[in-house]
Every structure is written in C-alpha cells, then in structure tokens.
Amino acid sequence: MTERSVYASQPKQRPITVPKLHHATFMTLDVDAMVRWYELVCGLQPVYYAEHAAWLTNDEANHRIALLRLPGLQAPVDKPHTAGLHHTAFEYATFDQWLDNYARLRDHGILPAIALHHGMTMSLYYMDPDGNGVEIQVDAWEDWTVSKEWMWASQEFAEDQLGPQFDPEKLLAARAAGDDFQTIQRDTYAGKYPTDTPRTDPALPDVWPGRLAAEPGLRDGVPGVPDVEGGVITFENYEN
Template identity: 65%
Template sequence: MNTPIQPELPRKPRPVVPPKLHHATFLTLKLDEMVRWYELVAGLTPVHYSDSAAWLTNDEANHRIALVAHPAIKRAVDKPISAGLHHTAFEYRNFDQWLDNYVRLREAGIVPFMSLDHGITMSLYYADPEGNGVEIQVDAFGDWEASKEWMWASREFAENPIGSFFDPDKLVEAREQGVSAEEIHQNARAGKYLPENPPADILLPEAY
C-alpha cells in the first residue's frame, strides 16, 4: 500500500502577527552625557537610571532607548565607515512642530550634520555624543499610507531615493515669508534650498 504524498505546506516568510519595533539599545562610554542629550533632542526621559544603564522613553512605552555602560566597552574605531546601524529616527506629526524643534535645538547649539528631503520625509540628521546618527523627520505627505504608496510606485523616488540636501535655515526663512509647508517641501525636493557646502555623502561624521 502506497503512502499518500502529503502536500507541502506553504511557507510563511513572516510572522502571521508581526511584532512592532519597540526600542534600540546602545553601548556607551558617556552615559550621563547621552541621557542629557536624548532628553534635550527628543524628549526621552529616564524610567530607570543607574550607574551602569538607563532606559528612556518619550511616549507610553516603558522605554524606547536603552543605554548600557559596561566596563568592557571600548571606543569604536572608524565608526563612520564601519558596518552597522547608521541612525535611529523620530518623527513629528507636522511640519511646524518639526521645524520649531530645529530652531529650539539650534538655539541650544545643536545642529544637524546633514539635512535631506527624501520625498517621503523631510529629515534632519544629528550625531549623539557617541557619534550615533539620529534622524528627526516629518512625513512629507502627512499620511503613512500615502507616503508608502509614493515610495513604492514613484519613478521619482526610484531614480533619486536619497533625495536633495537642504539648508534648514532657508526653510525657516521661507516659512517666515509665508511659504506653505507643501511648497517648501516641493522647493527642497527641487534643490532650491541647497546648503552652501553640501555634504559629500551620507556617512556619519567622526565621533567626538
């Protein structure tokens, strides 16, 4: 008697119920400085803070960033050109909140090392005290479904996924002149707010 051949079950390449991204953890030699920086830049405050670690959040989650100061940690070598995480990202709900935060940080002496209009987002890139990248962004469409569709279907994004560099001070000036957020986005994407010395590439700056 032949054993019937069982049909091959379909592969499930992803969880049926996918998990949500919850937090990122960093090893640090500058725990206190990192805690102060993330609170100033992104409103992340400690839920638990000890001599060797801190867990920070800026929303309902118990933590979004964890910082671990282990005695075995060594200073990173050639971090800007080493494989690994380039940046974490935080998003504002609207253009004015996003640009107001830029002005607030600028007045505190914290400025981005790179500013890009990606088409899907307008993004400011900062470096934390350990040289990790931190993106502060606003969705250019104000709607994830719309920006996701544009990213998937747009020839413009396919041809230029990195986007256009811009000078954020020129965005502040344009807003003060009454230019709308949508028009500022279109102008930035078209390269009308280029910085005087655009970055040569998108690599992180040297850690400081």
C-alpha cells in the same frame, strides 16, 4: 493554468500577528552625556537611571532607548565606515513642530550634520555624543499611506534614494514669508533651498577623534568584568 500564490505551496511566510519595533539599545562610555542629549533632543526621560545603564522613553512604553556602559567596552575606531546601525529616527506629526524643533536645537548649539529631502520624508540627521546618527523627520505628504505609495511607485525615488540636501534656515525664512508646508516641501525637493556647505561623503561624520582629544580618559574604555553570581550577571563590583 493560473499561477498559484506562493502561500499555496510554501510554509506561511510570517506570523499573522507581527511584532512592533519597541526600542534600540546602545553601548556607551558615558551614560550621563547620552541621557542629557536624548532628553534635550528627543524628549526621552529615564524610567530607570543608574551609573552604568539607563532606560528612557518619550511615550507610553516603558523604554524606547536603552543605554549600557558594560565592562570592557572600548571607544570605536572609524565608526562611520564600520558595519552596524546607521541611525535611529524620530518623527514629528506636523511640519511646524519639526521646524520649530530645529530652531530650538539650533539655539542650544545642536545642528544637523546633514539635511535631506528623501521624497517621502524631510529629514535632519544629528549625531549623539557617541557618534550614533539620529534622524528627526516629518512625513512630506502628511499621510503615511500616500508617502508609502510614493516611495513604492515613484520614478524619482527609484533614481535617487537620498534626495537633495537643503538649508533648514531657508525653510524658516520661507515659512515666515507665508509659504505653507506643501509649497515648501515641493520647492525643497526641487532644489530651491540648497545648503551652502553640502556634504560629499554619504557617511555621517566621525565624532570620536575630537571627543577623545577632549576627553583622553575615554581611551581606556570601561574597566572590569561583570560579576556572575548564581547565573545572574551584575555590574555592581567593578572599578568605576
């Protein structure tokens, strides 16, 4: 007897029309610092910007990142080793755009905490002011269909989901020497451009000890409690 599909005996597994990922929301102690960073790094600009919240976008959506400075919020403790969101990711359409952005951010003093060739993407991981990971990537195969198939079928990814660390400066040099993207990405995955300072801890670094030392007032967190009037929560009347 032919085995029947799971759909023949079980309720429908998912809706026919599936939702798309729209935005991520972060709790923050400093809305201004986060707005400045995301504008510089990812081109996100606020659609609505208030003292205790901001909604930012870099495309046609009304927002892609939301920032909330809520009453009672405290600084995290050992953020890299607690459960929660590891990072959000942004993708460039071309290798040149991606690598040019690395150089632009480097010139602003913003460097990735780690650079990884995952096999399906080449990825630079940055830390925002609150210690959230932000991945800036480019598809290694220049085609989502191809990279998805590689990720699903390749023995390489089955054995190593992180991939080799690399030095973006060496990629800039290879491009300047005339190598094209596919040559560079294959050489990078083969380990030709290793970093001189590899990370041994897969967790992203913790920015908070240094930030609290520089800004001791953040240890107090956000004072106050939200006002609730007629079932509507507002944040207008708590101490700044």
